[in-house]
Amino acid sequence: MAKEEVAGKKSVQVLEKIREHLEKLNEKIEIMIELQKHDRKDVQPTFTDAPLDVMTLLSMPDHLRKTAMTVCRLGRATADEVAEQTKRARAVESAYLNQLVIMGHLKKERNGRKAYFFVDRENQER
Amino acid sequence: MGKIVAVHSYKGGTGKTLLSINLAATLAKHGKKVCLFDLDFRAPSLATLLKIDKADYWLNDYLNGVCEINKVLIDMSNRINDSGSLCVGLANPSTEAIRDMSAKDRKWEMRALGRLLALRASLLNEKHYDYLVFDTSPGLQYSSINAIVSADLVLVATTFDRSDVDGTKRMLRELYDLFEKKTEIVLNKVLDGSLKSDKDEAKNRLKDVYQVPLLGIVPCFCDVLKAEGGLIFAQDKPGHPFTKIIEEMTGKIENLG
Numbered sequence: 001m002a003k004e005e006v007a008g009k010k011s012v013q014v015l016e017k018i019r020e021h022l023e024k025l026n027e028k029i030e031i032m033i034e035l036q037k038h039d040r041k042d043v044q045p046t047f048t049d050a051p052l053d054v055m056t057l058l059s060m061p062d063h064l065r066k067t068a069m070t071v072c073r074l075g076r077a078t079a080d081e082v083a084e085q086t087k088r089a090r091a092v093e094s095a096y097l098n099q100l101v102i103m104g105h106l107k108k109e110r111n112g113r114k115a116y117f118f119v120d121r122e123n124q125e126r
Numbered sequence: 127m128g129k130i131v132a133v134h135s136y137k138g139g140t141g142k143t144l145l146s147i148n149l150a151a152t153l154a155k156h157g158k159k160v161c162l163f164d165l166d167f168r169a170p171s172l173a174t175l176l177k178i179d180k181a182d183y184w185l186n187d188y189l190n191g192v193c194e195i196n197k198v199l200i201d202m203s204n205r206i207n208d209s210g211s212l213c214v215g216l217a218n219p220s221t222e223a224i225r226d227m228s229a230k231d232r233k234w235e236m237r238a239l240g241r242l243l244a245l246r247a248s249l250l251n252e253k254h255y256d257y258l259v260f261d262t263s264p265g266l267q268y269s270s271i272n273a274i275v276s277a278d279l280v281l282v283a284t285t286f287d288r289s290d291v292d293g294t295k296r297m298l299r300e301l302y303d304l305f306e307k308k309t310e311i312v313l314n315k316v317l318d319g320s321l322k323s324d325k326d327e328a329k330n331r332l333k334d335v336y337q338v339p340l341l342g343i344v345p346c347f348c349d350v351l352k353a354e355g356g357l358i359f360a361q362d363k364p365g366h367p368f369t370k371i372i373e374e375m376t377g378k379i380e381n382l383g
Contacts, residue, residue: 053236054271058304065304072243072275121240 020110027098027115050104052119067096071106076118128159128250131379132260132277134270136293140283141314143171144350146261148369149281151360152376154203154210158256161199161249163215165273166263167227170217175355176202184218186227189238195248206361227269235268242276265293266301274302279382280309281341286316291335298336308382310341312375317346342375344368 050056052072057065070085071077079094086093097117100106107120133146143166150162163185164172173181183197199213206212217223230238249255260277262270274280280302284294294311302309313332325343332340347368350359359369 051232051236053232054239054268054275055232055235057275058271058301062304066306069275069305072239075243075247119236119240121237 023113023115027094049120052105056105064096064100067093068100068105071097071100071117072119076116078114078116082117128254128256128258129279130246130250130258130260130277131279131281132165132262132270132273133281133283134262134274135264135283135290136297137285137287137290138169138264140264140285140290141312141344142166142264142283143175143261144355145281145283145312145314145344145372146259147172147175147358148360148372149376149379150212150257150259151206151358152369152372153257153259153380154206154212155360156376156380157209159211159254160257160259161213161215161255162259163261164217165260165269167217167269168224168263168267170219170224171355172214172261173216173219176205176214176216178214178216181216181218184223185215186218186223188215189241191237191241195245205358230268235272238269239272239275242272245276266297271301274307275305278308279379280307281312282309282338283312283314284336285314295336298338302338309338310379311336311338312341312344314344315346316343341378342371344371 052068057068057072060068066086066088067082070082074081074085079090079097082097083090083093097106098108101108101117105119106117109116109118131149133142133149135142146162150160154160162172164170165185167186173179178200181198181200183193185198187193188195188198195215198215200216201211201213203211203213217227245258249258260273262273264270282294282298282302284290298309311332313328316328328343329340345367347366349363349366350368353359357363359366360372363369
């Protein structure tokens, strides 16, 4: 009985891991679709910290500025919370938020099933 | 829920500080809990105008992460004879501080934006302030754009000067529109003659030029110039026509929702 319970728990853990990986894959696909759709040459992946200052906000394409401004205002937010403010679809905001992460302007943190996006102001290299 | 009002302009000398002080004082006289901030770090003026020689901490210190905002605030409620309260947060007027603030980099400005945005939680939500009024520096520079981004409402002080009109128009289109800011125009220093000819026509012309609502028109008052910045008209000259215009504009702001 105890062995069965342990095996059951392990299966759940494996399934959880698979679900997490699938979600990550899904986000990456969303980004790729978005990038292809707009053929965005202005969204260059940097993978490094890029300060989200007001001049950067000003030079962003309109659709990304709206998302970035909303995260600035909310401090820390999920794609759902951003979508609620911008009145755009969650999937669209999720793609824009992940673009901003790739560009180095936002940081992403997972807490259970939820992914939170935020501007990492204090920990950026001084 | 309180509001952040930023007072900005394209050019200097358009009356931002005069407008900010009197707006903050009038809101306080209406019983509101108000805090006025000097965000013009390149040419601080509130400390002089409010006759405050020393401060333990300046707004510079808060933005530098040296202290929390409550250390910066100076209670000025004794200057207001009504039920409201008025605090100020001052920019350090020393040359060294001005030089220091002029040399900040993008990352510092990003953190400064974060600290300005955090005032919404610390002062509006937790301390229940009704209004934060930001007196900014003119033109497109970091400190003023940070203030604009943090604000709920931007008042743009402008004059009939042609370069000001042109620059203000550009700024409205290329800055405020991009940030989707609620904006109102205050036309200042209007000569009496141009007002008498046709006030309504002037109002319509302004709306056509700027495409944003007009909060008010302020004539050029010799009394204001004669006071040399030593009076808070809203408090010290309650019956003055300038005070009445400020009253009207404040009423409109309170009703903006």
